[in-house]
Amino acid sequence: MNKDLELHLKRIARVVNPIISLRDVEVDFDGYKALNTINIDFSFKGVQFIIGPNGAGKTTILDAICGRVKTSKGKIIYKETHEVQNKKPESIVHLGISRKFQNPTIFNTQTVFENMKLSLLTGKRNVWYLFNHKITKEEEDTIDQTLLKLNLLEYKNVISGSMSHGQKQWLEIAMSIINEPELLLVDEPIAGMSPSERDRTGELLKEIGKDHTVLVVEHDMKFVSNFSTSVTVMHEGRIIDRGAFDKIVNNEQVIEIYLGRQN
Numbered sequence: 081m082n083k084d085l086e087l088h089l090k091r092i093a094r095v096v097n098p099i100i101s102l103r104d105v106e107v108d109f110d111g112y113k114a115l116n117t118i119n120i121d122f123s124f125k126g127v128q129f130i131i132g133p134n135g136a137g138k139t140t141i142l143d144a145i146c147g148r149v150k151t152s153k154g155k156i157i158y159k160e161t162h163e164v165q166n167k168k169p170e171s172i173v174h175l176g177i178s179r180k181f182q183n184p185t186i187f188n189t190q191t192v193f194e195n196m197k198l199s200l201l202t203g204k205r206n207v208w209y210l211f212n213h214k215i216t217k218e219e220e221d222t223i224d225q226t227l228l229k230l231n232l233l234e235y236k237n238v239i240s241g242s243m244s245h246g247q248k249q250w251l252e253i254a255m256s257i258i259n260e261p262e263l264l265l266v267d268e269p270i271a272g273m274s275p276s277e278r279d280r281t282g283e284l285l286k287e288i289g290k291d292h293t294v295l296v297v298e299h300d301m302k303f304v305s306n307f308s309t310s311v312t313v314m315h316e317g318r319i320i321d322r323g324a325f326d327k328i329v330n331n332e333q334v335i336e337i338y339l340g341r342q343n
């Protein structure tokens with residue numbers, strides 16, 4: 081790596097008061113480094129995207145932060161105090177880090193309310209609590225307010241499986257934020273959505289980003305351009321740039337990667 085690039089990467093890696101910091105992080109899949117010496121901080125609040133070609137390591141970053149994959153080296157530090165690398169996913173959730181996967185994992189035969197209740201209660205206690213607990217007025221209000229935020233309140237008593245793909249994704253976002261995580265990790269939220277659902281999702285993430293940090297892996301550059309507060313670019317397990325969308329799209333290396341490898 082040339083000296084100028086090395087200096088540039090050092091400069092863009094750090095932010096003041098980060099919510100999450102990756103320090104020399106490596107993830108090794110049987111000798112293949114899916115993450116290779118990752119050094120990056122993410123700041124509080126906003127919708128911060130991670131982009132890059134297929135296999136760049138984007139999902140692996142989210143998986144390493146939420147404890148779904150093990151790191152072989154380095155540290156992942158939450159709010160400058162908690163080391164979360166290789167911790168159990170349940171204990172990471174309790175610290176305030178929530179993950180939404182690419183495909184909805186809701187219970188289709190249950191109502192929207194039942195799905196929300198499940199997320200609210202399992203996020204707080206164990207499964208015994210869930211079976212024995214009668215929901216309080218305050219808890220129901222929390223569910224209603226979260227559904228309202230996601231424009232789903234009128235669907236509260238609807239069977240989840242009968243809703244559109246977009247609505248199921250929004251329900252899962254609602255379930256991911258019901259326990260007020262500070263950091264929300266989202267993988268390709270608009271895959272399979274119609275153009276209007278995509279715009280709606282962008283607006284919702286922007287709204288959520290006012291109170292939470294939203295880290296989003298995404299391929300759709302129009303979506304990234306419309307809704308990002310910052311963009312981190314990955315390639316072959318490394319960070320190659322980070323900044324505002326308008327800045328990173330003028331980076332020669334980024335242009336080459338995208339023009340060379342994507343349509």
Ligand SMILES: Nc1ncnc2c1ncn2[C@@H]1O[C@H](COP(=O)(O)OP(=O)(O)OP(=O)(O)O)[C@@H](O)[C@H]1O
Pocket residue numbers: 109114132133134135136137138139140141
């Ligand atoms: N569990 C695993 N075992 C072995 N290799 C894996 C595993 N998970 C991911 N990989 C490999 O690690 C690399 C990074 O994968 P990752 O899913 O993070 O990429 P990505 O940037 O999210 O790609 P995409 O945009 O295609 O989803 C890929 O080469 C992938 O094949």
